[in-house]
Amino acid sequence: MDHFEVAVVGGGLAGHIAAISLARGGRSVALIAPTAPVPDRRTTALMDQSVRFLDRLSLWKDLRPSTAPLAAMRIIDGTDRLLRAPTTVFRSAEVGLEAFGYNFPNAVLLDQIRLAVTGEGRVSYFDTSLDTVVLDESRATLLLASGTTVTADFVVGADGRKSKLREAALIDVRSWSYPQSGLVLNFSHKRPHENISTEFHTEYGPFTQVPLPGNRSSLVWVQKPADAEPRSKLSLAELSALVEERMHSILGAVEVEETPQIWPLSGMVAHRFGQGRMALIGEAAHVFPPIGAQGLNLGLRDIMSLSSVLCEDIEKPIAADAGSRFDRKRRADVLSRTASVDLLNRSLLTDFLPVQMARAAGLQLLSVFPPLRSMVMREGVEPGRGLRAIPEAFRDRIMRKKA
Numbered sequence: 001m002d003h004f005e006v007a008v009v010g011g012g013l014a015g016h017i018a019a020i021s022l023a024r025g026g027r028s029v030a031l032i033a034p035t036a037p038v039p040d041r042r043t044t045a046l047m048d049q050s051v052r053f054l055d056r057l058s059l060w061k062d063l064r065p066s067t068a069p070l071a072a073m074r075i076i077d078g079t080d081r082l083l084r085a086p087t088t089v090f091r092s093a094e095v096g097l098e099a100f101g102y103n104f105p106n107a108v109l110l111d112q113i114r115l116a117v118t119g120e121g122r123v124s125y126f127d128t129s130l131d132t133v134v135l136d137e138s139r140a141t142l143l144l145a146s147g148t149t150v151t152a153d154f155v156v157g158a159d160g161r162k163s164k165l166r167e168a169a170l171i172d173v174r175s176w177s178y179p180q181s182g183l184v185l186n187f188s189h190k191r192p193h194e195n196i197s198t199e200f201h202t203e204y205g206p207f208t209q210v211p212l213p214g215n216r217s218s219l220v221w222v223q224k225p226a227d228a229e230p231r232s233k234l235s236l237a238e239l240s241a242l243v244e245e246r247m248h249s250i251l252g253a254v255e256v257e258e259t260p261q262i263w264p265l266s267g268m269v270a271h272r273f274g275q276g277r278m279a280l281i282g283e284a285a286h287v288f289p290p291i292g293a294q295g296l297n298l299g300l301r302d303i304m305s306l307s308s309v310l311c312e313d314i315e316k317p318i319a320a321d322a323g324s325r326f327d328r329k330r331r332a333d334v335l336s337r338t339a340s341v342d343l344l345n346r347s348l349l350t351d352f353l354p355v356q357m358a359r360a361a362g363l364q365l366l367s368v369f370p371p372l373r374s375m376v377m378r379e380g381v382e383p384g385r386g387l388r389a390i391p392e393a394f395r396d397r398i399m400r401k402k403a
Contacts, residue, residue, distance in 0.1 A: 001149050001150070001151060002030065002124070002148075002149075002150050002151070003150075003151045003152070004028045004029060004030040004124065004150065004151070004152045004153075005027040005028045005029070005152065005153050005154065005317075005318060006022050006027050006028070006029045006030070006152055006153065006154050006155070006156060006310065006318070007029070007030040007032060007140060007142055007150055007152035007154075007155045007156070008022070008029060008030070008031050008032065008033075008155075008156045008158055009032045009033075009130050009133075009142070009155065009156065009157055009158060009159045009163075009164070009165050010032075010033060010156075010157065010158030010159035010160065010163075010282070010284065011033030011034050011035065011036060012036075012110070012158060012160065012282065012283075013044075013106070013109060013110055013113060013282075013296060013299070014158045014281050014282030014283070014296070014299040014300075014302070014303065015031065015033055015156075015158030015159070015282070016031065016033065016110070016113040016114060016116075016117055017054075017057070017059075017113060017300065017303055018156055018158055018281060018302075018303045018306065018307075019031040019117060019120070019123050020057055020059070020113070020116055020117060020120055020123070021057060021303050021304075021306075021307045022156075022306070022307055022310060022311065023120050023121075023122035023123045024057060024120075024122075025307050025310065025311030025314065026122075026311055026314035027122065027310060027311060027314065027318075028122050028124075029122055029123045029124070030123075030124050030126060030150050030152060031117060031123050031124070031125050031126065032126045032128065032129070032130055032142065032144060032150070033125065033126070033127065034127060034128055034129045034145075035127060036110075040106040040107055040110070041105075041106070041107070041184060041185070041186065041258065041260075041261050042106045042184050042218075042220075042261070042263075042290075043103050043104060043105050043106060043186070043210060043212065043218040044103070044104050044106055044109065044295070044296045045070060045101050045102070045103045045104075045197070045210055046101050046102055046103075046104060046296065046297060046300070047100060047101035047297050047382070048097055048099070048100060048101055048382065049297070049300075049301075049382040050101065050296070050297050050300045050301075051101060051102055053300055053303075053304055054300075057116075059112070059113065059116055062112050062115075062116075063104065063108075063109065063112055064102075065213075066104060066105065066108045066109075066112075066213065067102035067103060067104050067213065068102065068103050068193075068195060068210075068211040068212050068213050069098065069099035069101075069102055069195045069211070070092070070099050070100045070101050070102065070103060070195060070197050070210070070211065071091065071092050071093070071098070071099050071100075071194075071195035071196065072089055072090065072091045072092065072194075072195065072196040072197070073089070073090045073100065073196070073197045073199070074087065074088070074089045074090075074196055074197065074198045074199070075087065075088045075089075075090075075199050075201065076198065076199070076200050076201070077200075077201050078200035078201055078202045078207065078246075079201065079202055079203050080203070089196075094374060095374055095378050099195070101297075103197075103210045103211055103212060103218065105186075105212070105218075126144060126146070126148065126150070128144045128145045128146040128148070129144070129145045130142055130143075130144060130145070130159065130164050130165070131143045131144055131145045132164075132168070133155065133164065133165055133168045134168075135155070135168060135169060135276065135277060135278060137276065137277075137320060138277075138320075139151050139152060139153055139277065140152050140153075140154070140155040140277055140278065142155065153277065153317060153318045154277045154278065154279075154310060154318045154322060154323070155277065155278045155279075156278070156279050156280075156281060156306065157169075157278065157279070157280045157281070157284040157285075158281050158282050158284055159284055160282075160283045160284060161268055161283045161284070161287050163280065163284035165278060165280070165284065166270060166280055166284055169275065169278055171270050171271055171272050171275070171280070172270075172271045173268050173269065173270050173271065174268070174269050174271070175266065175267065175268040175269075175287075176266065176267050176268075177264070177265070177266040177267075178205075178265040178266065178267070178289060179224065179225070180204060180205050180222050180223065180224065180225070180264075180265040180289070181222070181223060181224070181225040181228040181229075181262050181263065181264050181265060182205075182220050182221065182222050182228075182262070182263045182264075182265055182289070182290050183219075183220075183221040183222075183223060183228045183231060183232060183260050183261075183262055184218075184219070184220055184221075184260055184261045184262070184263060184290075185218070185219050185221075185239075185243075185256055185257070185258070185260035185261070186212065186216060186217070186218050186219070186256075186257045186258065187216070187217060187218075187219060187240065187243060187254050187255060187256045187257055188214075188215055188216050188254070188255045188257065189215055189216070189217060189251035189252055189253065189254050189255070190215065190251070190252030190253045191215070191250070191251045191252035192215055193209070193211040193215070193217055193251060195211050196211065197209060197210045197211060198247070198250065200246070200247075202222075202223075204222065204223045204224050204227075205222025205223060205265075205289075206220070206222050207219070207220075207221050207222070207246055208220045208221075208222075208290075209247065209251070215251075216257075217251065219243065220290045221243075221246070222265065222289070222290070225264065228262050229262065231260075232259070232260050232261075232262050236255075236256050236257075236258075236259075239256045239260070240253075240254045240255050240256045241254075243256060263290070265289040265290075266287060266289070267287055267288060267289065267338070267341075267342060268283075268286065268287040269285070269286045269287075269334065269335070269338050270284070270285045270286065272327050273285045273302075273326065273327045273330045273331065273334065274322075274323030274324060274325075274326040274327040274330075275323045275324050275327060276320060276321065276323050276324065277318070277320060277322065277323055278323050279302075279306055279322075279323045279326045279327075281299055281302035281303060281306060282296075282299035282302060283295070283299070285302065285330075285334065286298060286334050286337075286338060288337075288338070288341050289341065298333070298334065298337055301330075301333060302330060302334075305326060305329045305330055306326055308329075309322050309325050309326050309329065310322060
């Protein structure tokens with residue numbers, strides 16, 4: 001029976017990055033991660049804070065060639081409603097950044113992370129799934145599908161929204177669904193995207209183009225499930241023409257590269273993110289619709305917090321209350337982001353006029369009031385960064401008046 005300081009359960013991006021982070025923090029790690037049977041054609045936009053975290057783990061230099069920077073984000077009201085919000089463009093240079101973040105193909109990102117895991121001396125990789133787990137006050141005992149038994153001082157659930165570890169810990173969840181599906185695809189286009197991401201807000205959800213390297217982009221098209229299914233079955237030529245039409249040809253002629261995937265939109269948040277000798281990260285703890293690039297960025301903040309708890313003093317064994325400490329560290333960030341993403345999505349779906357007015361007025365205010373605009377951009381890149389910038393903005397304003 002093999003024993004480790006930490007066992008990470010889950011074969012996705014969050015699980016692999018957590019294993020690397022904890023190992024480089026000095027802990028011995030078992031990564032229990034079966035190979036995914038279906039390739040993930042989605043892309044993920046990682047914000048500046050997440051990119052800096054990957055750089056600290058020495059992962060960024062190998063990932064950078066496969067990414068495209070997000071130097072600007074453009075929001076266009078694509079509804080036919082009476083009250084329409086103005087087109088708003090946010091530029092990273094306004095807050096002193098080369099880019100808000102970078103867009104990755106998930107498959108490429110996972111391949112590079114897996115390669116890094118194989119070279120990490122403190123990580124032992126088990127290419128299998130978790131069968132059962134027993135948690136007690138001193139350790140976790142994990143029986144794997146391969147028949148192997150592993151014990152650990154602490155166990156991390158990165159095993160998705162149907163987490164076996166979460167169920168074993170008797171942690172309940174609050175879950176909900178939306179009357180939407182996301183049609184996900186990649187496409188090439190004639191005109192350069194100039195590192196601008198464009199998001200059309202429609203009555204059924206956002207239609208979001210995000211740059212990829214070269215004259216290529218990814219698309220998340222949120223729509224009614226009854227529309228997504230037939231559109232996914234169109235020929236590539238028909239779908240290409242439809243995407244170009246919805247993009248108003250701002251990128252010229254479009255060529256969809258492969259059959260799209262459909263992802264039903266839903267949300268979920270666990271009642272606790274950790275307790276005792278276990279913690280939940282990524283989609284085992286929280287699930288978001290693909291709006292505002294929050295999903296994996298929030299998961300990486302989980303990993304940063306978990307590493308700070310478990311690796312603060314590697315000369316000492318992991319404390320029996322480490323999971324509860326992690327839960328307290330993550331609660332405000334996760335719950336506030338859950339509420340804001342849910343509110344944004346529902347504001348697009350509602351026909352309630354006061355909500356439409358508030359949304360249009362909010363975007364108008366961001367267009368004309370630079371201090372608020374700067375705060376929102378900084379807060380989107382890194383939680384707390386926008387709020388920390390407020391005193392500095394007031395000081396600069398006072399100094400300019402004195403001058």
